Amino acid sequence: xxxxxxxxxxxxxxxxxxxxxxxxxxxxxxxxxxxxxxxxxxxxxxxxxxxxxxxxxxxxxxxxxxxxxxxxxxxxxxxxxxxxxxxxxxxxxxxxxxxxxxxxxxxxxxxxxxxxxxxxxxxxxxxxxxxxxxxxxxxxxxxxxxxxxxxxxxxxxxxxxxxxxxxxxxxxxxxx
Amino acid sequence: xxxxxxxxxxxxxxxxxxxxxxxxxxxxxxxxxxxxxxxxxxxxxxxxxxxxxxxxxxxxxxxxxxxxxxxxxxxxxxxxxxxxxxxxxxxxxxxxxxxxxxxxxxxxxxxxxxxxxxxxxxxxxxxxxxxxxxxxxxxxxxxxxxxxxxxxxxxxxxxxxxxxxxxxxxxxxxxxxxxxxxxxxxxxxxxxxxxxxxxxxxxxxxxxxxxxxxxxxxxxxxxxxxxxxxxxxxxxxxxxxxxxxxxxxxxxxxxxxxxxxxxxxxxxxxxxxxxxxxxxxxxxxxxxxxxxxxxxxxxxxxxxxxxxxxxxxxxxxxxxx
Amino acid sequence: xxxxxxxxxxxxxxxxxxxxxxxxxxxxxxxxxxxxxxxxxxxxxxxxxxxxxxxxxxxxxxxxxxxxxxxxxxxxxxxxxxxxxxxxxxxxxxxxxxxxxxxxxxxxxxxxxxxxxxxxxxxxxxxxx
Numbered sequence: 001x002x003x004x005x006x007x008x009x010x011x012x013x014x015x016x017x018x019x020x021x022x023x024x025x026x027x028x029x030x031x032x033x034x035x036x037x038x039x040x041x042x043x044x045x046x047x048x049x050x051x052x053x054x055x056x057x058x059x060x061x062x063x064x065x066x067x068x069x070x071x072x073x074x075x076x077x078x079x080x081x082x083x084x085x086x087x088x089x090x091x092x093x094x095x096x097x098x099x100x101x102x103x104x105x106x107x108x109x110x111x112x113x114x115x116x117x118x119x120x121x122x123x124x125x126x127x128x129x130x131x132x133x134x135x136x137x138x139x140x141x142x143x144x145x146x147x148x149x150x151x152x153x154x155x156x157x158x159x160x161x162x163x164x165x166x167x168x169x170x171x172x173x174x175x176x
Numbered sequence: 177x178x179x180x181x182x183x184x185x186x187x188x189x190x191x192x193x194x195x196x197x198x199x200x201x202x203x204x205x206x207x208x209x210x211x212x213x214x215x216x217x218x219x220x221x222x223x224x225x226x227x228x229x230x231x232x233x234x235x236x237x238x239x240x241x242x243x244x245x246x247x248x249x250x251x252x253x254x255x256x257x258x259x260x261x262x263x264x265x266x267x268x269x270x271x272x273x274x275x276x277x278x279x280x281x282x283x284x285x286x287x288x289x290x291x292x293x294x295x296x297x298x299x300x301x302x303x304x305x306x307x308x309x310x311x312x313x314x315x316x317x318x319x320x321x322x323x324x325x326x327x328x329x330x331x332x333x334x335x336x337x338x339x340x341x342x343x344x345x346x347x348x349x350x351x352x353x354x355x356x357x358x359x360x361x362x363x364x365x366x367x368x369x370x371x372x373x374x375x376x377x378x379x380x381x382x383x384x385x386x387x388x389x390x391x392x393x394x395x396x397x398x399x400x401x402x403x404x405x406x407x408x409x410x411x412x413x414x415x416x417x418x419x420x421x422x423x424x425x426x427x428x429x430x431x432x433x434x435x436x437x438x439x440x441x442x443x444x445x446x447x448x449x450x451x452x453x454x455x456x457x458x459x460x461x462x463x464x465x466x467x468x469x470x471x472x473x474x475x476x477x478x479x480x481x482x483x484x485x486x487x488x489x490x491x492x493x494x495x496x497x
Numbered sequence: 498x499x500x501x502x503x504x505x506x507x508x509x510x511x512x513x514x515x516x517x518x519x520x521x522x523x524x525x526x527x528x529x530x531x532x533x534x535x536x537x538x539x540x541x542x543x544x545x546x547x548x549x550x551x552x553x554x555x556x557x558x559x560x561x562x563x564x565x566x567x568x569x570x571x572x573x574x575x576x577x578x579x580x581x582x583x584x585x586x587x588x589x590x591x592x593x594x595x596x597x598x599x600x601x602x603x604x605x606x607x608x609x610x611x612x613x614x615x616x617x618x619x620x621x622x623x624x625x626x
Contacts, residue, residue, distance in 0.1 A: 004488070029568065031560035033533035034594050036501040046534050049557035049564070057487045073535050073553040134372075138401045147422040151405040162492040163408060167415050169492075173485040174419035174435060 004063045006165065007082055008051075009110065010091030011102045012070035013042050015124050015155035017051045019091065020067050023161040024053025048074065050081055075109065082113040087168045091122045091155060094131035099123075100140050107141070118171040121150040122164045177207045178275070179216040184226035185246070192262050193220070200264050200349060206275050218242040218274055220258060224249070242274050250437040250486070259437045266439045301353050301382040302448065306389040309452055313355035316378070320348030326359045329375065329452075333368040335359070342371070343410060346381035353382060373406040379449020380411055385441035388448050395459025397447055398426030403455070412493070413438045417446045421456065501532045501594065503539055503625070510624050514617055515541035521613050524584070524605035529598040530591070530621070531555055538595065546600070555588045555598045562588075576611070587614050591621045 008016045021028045031049035039046060051067030066081045068074070082088070090106045092099050103121060107114065123134065137150050149167045153160035180197065182190060194210050219236055223229040223245045233255070236243040248260040256274065258266055307313040308329045316327040323338025325345050334342055345351060371377075387393055399421035408415045416436035420427045427435075432443050450456035503511065515528045519541070530539040531552030540548045562577035579586040584602040587610055591597050599614045 004484070029564055031557070031564050033556060033560055036532040036534050036594055037536060038499055039534075048533070048535055048553075049561045055488075055491055057491050059487065061484075061487065063488060063491070069535075069557070071535070071553075073549065074557060076550070076554060077557055134404070135401075145424070147399055147401065149402045149418065149422075151402065151408075153405060159409070160405070163405060166412060166489060166492050167402075167408065167418070169485045169488050170415040170419040171422070174416055175422050 004061070005066060005085045006063065006087055006089065006168065007066050007068060007085045007113075008089045008091065009068040009078065009106055010070060010089075010122075011093055011096060011106075012039050012046055013096070014070065014091035014093040016067035016070065016091055017047055019089075019122075019155045019161045019164075020051045020053040020065050022156060022158045023055065023165070024065060025056060026054055028053040046070070049077060072105070072109075078109060082110065085113065085117065087118045087120070087172050088114060089120050089122060089164050089168055091124055092137075093124050095125040095128035100132055100136065103137060104140070107144075118168060118175060119148060120164050120168040120171065121148055122153045122155065122160075123150060124153060124155050126152045177209060178218060178271075179211040179213075180208055180218045180220065181211050181213065181216040182220045182222070182246070183232060184222035184224075184229070185220070186222075186225065189222065189246075189262065196262060196264050196267050200268050200271075206271075208271060216241070218244060220244045220246050223247045224260070244270060244274070248486070250435075257437075259439070266442070268441070270439070301384055302386040302388050304353060304355055305378060305382060305448065305452065307355060309388070313357075315356045315359055317354050317356045318342075318345050318351055320345045320351040326356070327374065327378070328368065329378075331368065331370075332372060332374050333370045334374060335368050343377065346377060373404040375452035376403040376407045376446075376449035376455075377410070379447070379452050380407065380414070380442070380445040383441070383445035383448045385444055387444050388451055391447065391451060392459040393429055396426035396428055397421050397432075397450075397459070398423075398457040399450060399455060400457065401455050403449065403453065407449070411442070412489075413442060414446055417443060421447075421450075426457070500536050501538055507625055508539055511539045511621070512541060514620060518599070518613055518617055519543070522601065522605060522609060524601040524603075525599055525610070525613070526602065527598075527600035528617075529555070529600070531596050531598065533560070533590070533594050533596055551598065552596075555596055559588050559590065559596055576614075578607075580607075585610055587611070589614060589618050591618045591625070595621070595625070597621065 008019055010016055017028070017030060017032065029052035031047055031051070032045040033048050035043055035046045047067060047069045049069065053065040055063040057063065068078050068081050088110055090103065092103050096102060121137065123137070125131065134150055134152060141148060149171060151164060151167060153164060155161060182193060185193065197208055197210050219241055221229050221232055221243060224247050226232060233243050242256070244256040244258055246258045246260065250259070256270060258270055304313065304316065308316055316329065318325045318327065321338070321340060323336055323340035323345055325334055325336040325342050327334045336342055336345070399418060402418045403414065413436070417432055417438060420432045420436055429440065429443050429447070432438065433440050447456060447458070451458060511530060518528055519525055526544050527542045527546055528540065529537060529548060529551060531537045533556055535553035535556035537548040537552040542548070558577050563574040566572065566574040575589060577588045584600065585605055585607060586598060586600050588596060588598045597614060597618050599610060601610055
């Protein structure tokens with residue numbers, strides 16, 4: 001039976017580990033270590049290899065969820081983790097200094113994978129006073145000619161993680 | 177009055193069906209009641225549970241009974257279909273189609289099959305939405321029970337007077353909708369609340385299966401951006417429509433219906449919402465009326481099998497283990 | 498970006514220690530200290546290697562090693578060793594926040610490489626309080 005692999009990426013602190021913990025039916029596998037740089041002001045621990053969670057479908061088939069490390073220095077892990085993946089969820093933390101640039105960095109770096117599969121964007125911490133409006137995200141990707149799903153979510157909520165996966169599944173099924 | 181029975185249903189689905197009939201009775205043109213007898217006007221058949229369903233269909237059709245298949249299968253079919261799981265909106269849409277079909281059959285015996293008739297409208301809400309959108313009316317007033325909600329469409333905001341929330345009022349079977357030039361005693365209604373999903377929600381809730389005036393039903397609809405998360409949270413089927421209409425070439429109403437299995441009335445509601453939210457390119461208008469549009473049932477085959485994706489969706493809908 | 502940095506004294510201590518390790522085994526040609534979250538802190542390479550990239554990779558592989566051990570119901574991963582056709586890469590933790598990686602040719606005796614690396618990690622842990 002084939003296994004289904006979905007990947008969650010995004011900047012450090014966007015909620016990738018939290019998202020997988022929220023939806024995985026087994027205790028998530030984490031590779032968190034102490035944060036030793038500027039990020040320590042935001043979070044004590046950061047993922048350095050991957051997060052892993054799983055869901056079992058009614059017929060026993062597995063859906064595997066892989067979270068990537070966020071920092072660009074772990075780019076090598078991005079390439080390893082997308083291998084054989086079915087689709088990508090990019091989480092964007094709207095409380096960071098430049099969320100639009102963050103989105104584009106991940107769109108660019110995962111461009112080959114996205115071309116072959118599908119992508120959904122989840123915006124987190126959109127209540128931050130400096131958070132760009134959703135419309136600004138759409139405007140910024142307009143030139144690509146592709147309509148990406150961009151959804152505001154509270155990644156701590158299982159239902160919202162399910163919503164992102166559901167949106168990804170819909171794009172895989174109907175948009176391609 | 178129309179009578180309805182079912183075959184092959186699990187006891188749980190039968191219970192849900194009976195409950196839904198009670199709930200939606202105010203939103204169908206005719207009065208529907210559940211019957212345990214064999215002589216009902218309409219029979220819904222769970223084709224997933226009944227091995228010999230083709231024979232059942234033939235038998236019912238020979239008796240001129242309307243047969244509706246109830247299935248999780250999403251491949252196209254020329255039969256009237258209710259998609260699993262049972263949803264009130266789908267049931268209303270199918271009932272309205274059946275009523276039109278029966279009325280049409282009575283009027284013209286020779287014209288009975290394969291054409292879904294215009295969906296009956298309970299309220300002239302698409303016209304009201306158009307008037308609001310075009311600035312011909314100021315506020316929308318929606319009442320249900322002891323609650324009235326006022327909607328300021330240009331301002332993307334609303335305020336409610338009463339205990340119910342706006343989604344609850346929009347979903348109420350006894351709601352009434354009208355326009356009003358002003359909101360009286362605004363101070364007592366509380367503050368205006370911004371609501372980015374407002375236009376989408378009005379489209380999906382108040383369309384009654386009719387496209388807004390000026391939207392040409394024939395052609396490709398292309399979505400520019402997806403709705404706020406509140407919309408798919410409330411109506412997960414909208415995700416399939418978003419994906420279909422996000423394709424480079426867009427999709428027609430018929431394609432969207434055939435490939436997603438979403439009821440036509442829901443597709444139209446979604447398009448209206450997207451239109452109000454300025455999120456969709458619609459085909460150029462060919463007629464300036466908002467009259468309900470009848471189209472043939474789509475029988476084109478889906479582009480690819482989707483069992484796996486359906487299973488993932490089913491899993492996501494379940495609570496965490 | 499502010500990063501974990503050694504004081505001059507600590508850096509000098511590291512370089513002395515690295516030299517001792519090179520002197521102990523001719524097979525060792527790279528020694529790297531990095532943070533557990535993948536930043537390079539101190540190094541001594543006798544061949545050109547990308548310290549920043551290696552640091553990120555070492556932190557990932559050590560974290561994976563620790564996680565794999567826990568999943569297999571084992572405890573306290575001490576080393577992760579990458580043995581390959583050209584040699585060995587041995588990675589181990591120095592206290593909570595630092596990692597020591599030692600890179601050697603196939604001429605290295607693995608037992609000795611273990612011993613040298615563990616001794617160095619203990620000295621570093623004692624010095625870098």
